[in-house]
Amino acid sequence: MAGDVNLPEVLLPPLPRDGMAAMAAPLPVLHEYGPAVRIGLWEGALPHAPINEADLSEQERLGLQAFRTRLHDSYRDEKENRPRRSAPWDEDGGRSGLDEDQPAATPPAPPLPADPTTVPQAPQVRRLAGRIAVGVVIVSGPGPLTMTSAQQSKIITDVQNGLSFLGGRAPARDVTFTYDLHVAQIATPDTTGPIPAGQDPYEHFEAPWRDAALASIGQPAGWSGVKNYIGGIKAAKGAQAAYCAFFTHYQLHHFAYCRDDCVVMQYANDGWGTKNLDSVFAHETAHVFGAPDEYALSGCNCGGSHGAYGRPNLNCENCADGGGVACIMRNNILDMCAVTPYHLGYTMPKAAGSV
Ligand SMILES: [Zn+2]
Structure with a gap:
């Protein structure tokens, strides 16, 4: 094992x-x-x-x-024996919780030329099934922002552990994570000072190092560069879905979050620490594939329609019997409630009934 x-x-x-x-x-x-x-x-x-x-x-x-x-x-x-094992993600009242790990809005993509023949497309629903391309970009900056080789190894090891949990739970055993690993060496200084009025706080901290990292892997700046990178690895790997993750020492608006199909994590991992990089990464990856938060401070409720199967959030701590059961979307634990597999979009056995 x-x-x-x-x-x-x-x-x-x-x-x-x-x-x-x-x-x-x-x-x-x-x-x-x-x-x-x-x-x-x-x-x-x-x-x-x-x-x-x-x-x-x-x-x-x-x-x-x-x-x-x-x-x-x-x-x-x-x-x-990981620190804070099984603790709900909002255990300390949210001080180091994951309660800001899903920004309300993603940065807008550059406007596309109007095309009167274009039919509006529904947002793509990602499923954790089949080949999944994973772009991991380890961002190493100057001085204290350097990502040491030991830290790089730790990230790759914990990504593997977290994704073994998420992919290995698929009943059909049909999930393959195919990797595109990069270490981006950049010279960008850390972002300091107040967030200018009206600016997206996530983008304020992320954009300088992210755009430098994108340049180092041959991609254009901005959200279009992220999308271009993800689309490129999806095609190159012959994958059904793709996403990317940046790991960094740079200051962030929140230590771990995902925006659409991109995860951003600070190596120190705030109050959860580096020994929980795998579980936090698994949680953020689950968001990428459509799983909602289940801990109380997330403001979840037991309704809604989530993931490829459009299932409600039945294990939400605010309304499930007894506060629900242990689950990666609720606690710091590599375990899963009965509905999260549907939220993730696993290939389910045909005989499966409702959850
Ligand atoms: Zn979350």
């Missing part, structure tokens, strides 16, 4: 370098860093096929290193 996820994760035999797209793996692949490093869910025997570590790409090397870290007893112990 790797980390505290309690799934039969194994390193799968490497694929031939030139046959990645053509050779569909017969086993469920949970994480894909490249043809040589794929982590799957499998309890049976596997053919002995050693990995030639000298030939690994940097991304494959990082993915393998993360998996090996997660197999260590010390990592599992750290996760099983």
Whole structure:
């Protein structure tokens, strides 16, 4: 078992370098860093096929290193005894809660030329099913904003642990996270001073380092650059859905949040600390795929229509019997209530009834 996820994760035999797209793996692949490093869910025997570590790409090397870290007893112990384990996300009255992790509005995209023949499209509903491209951009700035190699490894390891939980819970075992990892080295100073009147506070802190990081990975500035990056990895990875995450030491309006299909997290992770990077990342990722908050201070209610299946928020702490059950959308725990799988849009067994 790797980390505290309690799934039969194994390193799968490497694929031939030139046959990645053509050779569909017969086993469920949970994480894909490249043809040589794929982590799957499998309890049976596997053919002995050693990995030639000298030939690994940097991304494959990082993915393998993360998996090996997660197999260590010390990592599992750290996760099983994580600080504030099971605490509701608003435990301390919201001082370090996730109650601002979903801004009311995302920055507007640049206006597009009017086209009278265009039919308005409904917003895309993302589902946590099939191949999911994950762009992870670790933003390393000058001086104290430097992201050390140990911190970079920690991020990649905790992303893997959090996504093992989210993807591994899919009943059909059909979720594959396929990664695009970057370390963006930038020289941008931190943002200080008051937020100018009328400016989006998230954008005020995020835009300077984000736009520099986007430039370092060959993308235009602004929200259009984020969208362009996400669209690019979705196409390149042949994925059904894609999102990205920035990790940084830069000052943010809130330490962890998601806007549409982009997660932003501060490495220190506020009162939850770095030992909970995985659970906070899993929570934010769940938002990307349509899961609503379930803790009281979020202001949730048990109605609504959320996620691809349009289910109400039945485990909302404000109205569920007994305040609801443990769930990643309610507590700092790698567990899930009965309705969050529907909110995430998992492929569900045909015989499944209502929840
Ligand atoms: Zn939230």
